[in-house]
Amino acid sequence: MARPVALVTGAGRRNGIAYAIASDLAADGWDVAFTYWRAYEHRMSLGGDPEADPASLTRELEAAGARALAIEADLADPETPDRIVRAVRDELGPVRALVLAHSESVDSGILDTSVDAFDRHLAVNARAAWLLIRSLAEHVRADGARIVALTSDHVVGNLAYGVSKGALDRVVLAAAGELAARGITANSVNPGPVDTGWMDDATRAALVARQPTGRLGTPHDVARLVRFLVSPDAAWVTGQLITTDGGFSI
Template identity: 55%
Template sequence: MRKTAPLKNKRTALVTGAGRKAGIGAAIATRLEDDGWTVVTTHWSDYDRRMPWGADETVQGIEADLADPETPARLFDQIDGDVQALVLAHCESVDSSLLDTTVDSFDRHFAVNARASWLLIREFAKRYRGPHGAGRIVTLTSDHVVHNLPYGASKGALDRITLAAAGELGHLGITANAVNPGATETGWITDPLRETLKQHTPLGRVGTPRDCAGLVAFLCGPEGGWVNGQVLVANGGAA
């Protein structure tokens, strides 16, 4: 678990879905630590077993089954000190199409990607005790839907939850934004797909977890405090 003893005036961030060193969540956790945050992370081993790409090296964190609606409250109960930034990098992501998605898969995607995100945001807001204007919520979203129906649809719901938080939590001094990093090198991209993605990106490369981590760190920092209620696309201009 990425967790150090809280220091006086130390900012604490909770980053979900950070169990793989190759993943975006782990890169965000590392960047926030470099910026002076105390970082607590979560992971879910069952997902790593079902989706093994990029899972060669893992990061220890709090084991958290976010399909369980009781998990968000229990998770916050385990964290020492007050959380000032909530970064939602977790997801359920299983490829399936409009005609072959099962009801169980559809429901699990919405339970993890939408319902758990709402419950985590709600728990964060209920417990927030940081300075007014310093609270941060950043969610990771996607615009992929074709042959990825339950993932894309649940991420669309996440966008709306994030925008609702931006509008409803201002009185607490909390901002909320979503980041769409586009295709990112986390272990799932095949060589043929990588070449195709490069051809459709002006910069001629695929995004890295560090690319997304830099933007998230900015949004969590003091200079990102005037950015609120946005769905930000940071994909290198990919078409």
Template identity: 55%
Template sequence: MSQRNALVTGVGRSAGIGAGIARVLAAEGWDLALSYWHPYDERVNQASSGAEEVSALAKELEQRGSSVVTLPADLEDPAAADSLVEQAAEHLGPLTGLVLSHTEGVDSSILDTTLESFDRHFAVNVRASWQLIRAFALQAPDDGGAIVALTSDHTAHNLPYGASKGALDRIAIAAAYELGDRKISSNALNPGPVDTGWMTEEIRDAVQQRQPTGRLGAPADVAGVVAFLLSDAGRWVSGQLIKADGGFSAA
């Protein structure tokens, strides 16, 4: 790729997967647009990740030599996705990488999921992701680019999250075929359970017992796979649902 400019969504918490991906991409020479939405982190993660946390991450990445712009975006808003890509490209130039690590994730089951929650999950995880992929493809340079969408295999007792991630898988795989003539690769990446601060001791112990590596996944583990898929060497991999979970799903 002639340019290495990427938009990474869902970078609201310095301990999160999105931030881990941004750190590895910066180390590999990418210029970055980072999107975040603090009201989500405050509502779901009960985290007080304010603008200062994203600013600190941006400064860290700039010290590694990257140009960085941070962009708040409420992806539940139908107008947000197109605006986000437009702003990112205005600051950096044409984007050649798109990493979808944003999510709406609230546990609920078939009998107790509310209509509001269901609609919000699909607005953020599905509709906005499709809009971001479309906007990314329309502005991509002649030599194309690469898309990586983070997904999950959650199902029971995680109805709106799991169902919306299943829909995201189909969109990411469809993009590989439909955008291939634009020299754009697209993959869905399932990182398995990664402890970014959300695990209780009980969950952490259960996951470690099932994990053949004997350790929990970390954002850096996911980031290395993402960086490969965005690289020139990784772009022949396309249209895949990839599990990069240290063997967790093999149990």
């Protein structure tokens, strides 16, 4: 029996959420294509090895029995999303699960966000998501597909990121309503604070102090929910924004 195909965006760092999702999906029996963008990883310096980690992920996926396809892609380019979906379809087969885990995230607030930064956040986090979803819907098979997007409610001091994630949430809601007749479900997942390389010691301590469970989330904590949402058991779940933060939002 052929393995279904998942496309996971933003899996360029070993310590990132997308890397864990891709790895866990391969263990669940999926073939996995993933995107990464080394220029962003180098610009942000969030850990990992942007030069080696995509190749390491490919090896991990193949060791789990999956066919793997790594695609380096700048999602700020509006021509890129359709090229990605077509490349995955041609190499692995039609995409059955689209996990939108990429992001542009540069801290800045009301007074110091530049127009260029604001536009780039919207282009990467919202417009690329819409274009990927549109391309998926245009090529979807009769048995449908799953869409899961990672979102966030962080906006204070992170204006452009927060605004773009709010727009992403609306794109996902539109997809859930408009594409249901094609057998497509669409949901958003808010992971809360997960240490993927962006926390310093003071931030980590402050967040743990607010966490009822006494620890921060891990990438694999988030991956567990994504695994459910792309599974057959989640066929009746769509149009939802699900928080998986160990009670942080309480």
